[in-house]
Amino acid sequence: MIHSLNRLLIPLLLTPALASAAPAQERPEVAGNWLVRVEGPQPFTVVLSVDERGGVLTPRALSRVQTIVPTSAARTDSGFVVRAAAWEREHALDVAVRGDSLRGSWSGAGQAPLPASGVRLPRQTLAPLTGTAVFDSVVAVLERHFYDPGYNGADWARLVVEARPRIAAARSDGEAYAVISGLLRALGTSHLNFTAVPRVPRAAAANTSAPRAASASAPSVSWQVLSPSMGYLRIESFSPSGAALVPEVARMDSAFAQMAGLPAIVIDLRGNEGGSVDLAYRLGQHLHASRVAAGYLVVRRGFDSRGMRTAAALDPATVPALPADLPGAMLTDAVESAGGAGMLYMGGGLARTYTGRIAVLTDSNTGSAAEAVAAMLRETRGAIMIGERTAGAMLSSADSMVAPGWRLRYPAMDFRTAAGVRVEGDGVAPDVPAPPADRAALLRAAAEALRVPAP
Template sequence: MFPATRSLRLPSPRRPAQGPARGLALILAGVLALAGGVPAVAGELASTPVVVAAPLDRARAEMNQRVFDRVWSEVRTQYYDPAIHGLDWTEARRTYRPDALAARDDGQLYRVIDQMLDLLDDDHAGAAPPAVARRQDAQRRRRAVMGVTLYPQDGGGYRIDRVRPGSPAEAAGVRVGWRLAGDGSGGWSPDREVVDGRPLTLAFTDTEGVRRDVTLTPREMDPLPAFVADRSRPDVLVLRIEGFEPGLGRWMGAQLADLSPDTAVVLDMRDNPGGLLMEADAVLSCFLPDRMAWATRTNRSGRSATLRVQEACGGRTEPATNALAVLVDGSSRSAAELTPAALQEAGRAIVVGERTAGAVLISQDTPLPDGGRLTLSRADFVTAGGVRLEKRGVDPDLVVADAEGEPGAADEALLAAIAALRTTSAAVGARPDVN
């Protein structure tokens, strides 16, 4: 009856990047468990009684109902496409609600909700269970971690995209590219807590298809910084951006404040899930003229608004003129796509790496009654040149395959970007010849 595609989640442009329910990285490498009342839902939602089998705890069933009904209602009343892509949303409710009400734990409940949200075929629609939401909220605080970054995969399960150096996962031999079953079968699953000193068993499939059951003990580690400046190379400044989080524009302005115009700049946005729209604008203000149009967004009612460069880049009064490159890959999402797209269209930067994820609708978070979180697309988005990046992504000017994070592997994309920048002419804002 319905398609069964797997969707990814993007962060709200009005909130800090907070990781995925389904699509942003489930960061276990080391943002407030939200709760609140749920308003009555019109029509049959408000009046339908909870019908569950006797063995199921009634409090669990009632919370299941509140969470499911809140998600269903938010899609019906707030989704950016009022036609919901032509789906029969009432039929979707009839199909998935019984299983949601009968769920015996958060894992079962949110898997059912994800199945319903998958009908939207929208990389931004996702619901994070309470444990995942708490990890997202604590991402920049010292906390218990395993040391892996997970991305959901089509057909279920999660892929290891990063293993943190010095972490329990690295010590246990976990490798980039391994896959973790997402349903809790055989071990831990992302809807469960991570507690300092409490051993966890994880069921992986390695890159050769061999099952590996790994037991590791999470421990507290300091958070990884959201932004990192690398000045180790002569005449090159590499600015690594983990997410478009609060303070990014101010930080970038400080890095550029006393920089020689002869120093090339590389913005590394690989594995970046996106974040605040205002911080994307702040980054653009570091390199593009004030009031320059860079995108158009259209809300549910069909009203459009032009986005123009207006945020201050750390107090700078003029944009930097340094030669500029942006690194992207298939895990660059949302603001980490619209930013390189704007710089690319303006002829201001060379984009290097792999095609981005193509997940560029404008989304917003909604707290769920159990402390979980729903992320939902609230507006459509096109570039200043009229390109809709959703389901398309940003094509690099210079295509360089990612090294898949293998230990000791050379960073070919970064090396290619630096080489291209060094061939750039001295003209202000010129792009290198990459033919």
């Protein structure tokens, strides 16, 4: 799924101007892999690989927790400074290193510095990326499970052959990470990234700032009766599942109970990066009196067994139905069991369904399951799309721990709507383009499109 705080970090080779030097033996050792935590209203962590050879400091981010682009770096007498572009501003991480810990600040133009702290990661927490073992594991997982036998049009065999000697020659985790992440980017697909997920020993974690206490998360579902003619349903995320799903279903039921008699409803999916199908099932029940085909999923086995290079070759009418209301966590296994392709159905099961007109608000951050829902509602309920084209990142993904401390997320299933429309790469285009950040303008546009008075 696709959030500005949840994208692949771009590794760059930086050649800094060195700070005035104290005697080398007095300087702390900065090379290694560091887990850095930045405090603030939205705390974040990043794994940073720092190399120092021949007086050149080279930091690379090894995890995708932020969209941060390093632009320069310099050694200091007490540690190092990394400057980076983030959130359309320049920021700086300025830290002092003492042994296996660091402490300092993260600052940006016009913003008060935020405290930063970190620990050098023990070797056992991250398998070394140098050599070819982890690279080979990444390649093996993709060759077995990547949904598309054509690798999204890329010359996969050539890419692997070209990358292998560069991996073998890599002198640090940072250099090797750049090779692996570059290989993945060459496939040009969503839901594909390679992430450092170290398990930090308790003694080492004690050297970083204590994590903030977990706060109750905001509800995913909210609603408002805007006027006697129009209601508003906001779905922040389709992520809730398991026990977290129960209160969200209750909120959705309450929303439709209050808005049942309204001529029109606006469903707001702006910024919704998707999640699972579990909450989407309940939405489908409220909008469809009986089961309707919502879209089909195809895994690698489905392509290979049918000799297909694209899911466009598959006649939707021949796709077997998946079990009703199948939990999202069981989807991949169910599609495998169905022969590699399966049709999702939604709707039915409620005594009363909403029959009024529907508009859906979208923006460029409406992604994955959220844009699949938007595309489905356009096909099955004639919903009107208002706002921006969606992200075009609709594939179902899976995770694999390819080595200690390293996780590969990869697209395991392609998705097409019941009519065979592909969302990945294209997104869902709006029927009525409108500024996605202007809620009032969007609601006015929705009211006009739905033929009801503006609220």
